[in-house]
Amino acid sequence: MARIFSLSFPHATVPAMSHDASRRRFLTIAVVAAATAPVALHSLNAEAAAPAPAALPKLSPTDATAKALGYVEDATKAKHAAFKPGSDCANCNFFKGAKGAASGPCTIFPKNTVVAKGWCSAYAKKP
Numbered sequence: 040m041a042r043i044f045s046l047s048f049p050h051a052t053v054p055a056m057s058h059d060a061s062r063r064r065f066l067t068i069a070v071v072a073a074a075t076a077p078v079a080l081h082s083l084n085a086e087a088a089a090p091a092p093a094a095l096p097k098l099s100p101t102d103a104t105a106k107a108l109g110y111v112e113d114a115t116k117a118k119h120a121a122f123k124p125g126s127d128c129a130n131c132n133f134f135k136g137a138k139g140a141a142s143g144p145c146t147i148f149p150k151n152t153v154v155a156k157g158w159c160s161a162y163a164k165k166p
């Protein structure tokens with residue numbers, strides 16, 4: 040329609056510019072969509088692949104890293120020199136479990152959950 044209007048009135052440039060502007064806008068949107076689609080799909084796939092915190096297996100005290108950090112499931116039984124009474128996973132800054140939860144994720148052990156009453160030598164008091 041704009042083309043016909045432009046041909047009929049060669050000095051009327053407004054419709055022709057609108058057509059160009061629409062075309063430019065369409066091309067811009069198409070380029071942005073093409074550029075961002077892989078990133079968006081990757082994000083969706085990453086979310087789908089990441090296990091929910093509840094699905095993480097419980098950390099075993101016999102795990103090599105757990106042993107190296109002196110992890111125990113009962114902080115009152117910790118024998119590590121760095122242990123201070125009253126410290127446990129529930130009040131550690133690395134503990135990401137819900138308040139009052141018996142266990143939860145820990146930043147130091149990203150593939151496992153730890154016991155809220157547990158402890159390891161990476162303990163850092165919550166601010």
Ligand code: SF4
Pocket residue numbers: 110127128129131132133134145146147148153157158159160161162163
């Ligand atoms: S870093 Fe903190 S929350 Fe994680 S196991 Fe050690 S004491 Fe528990």
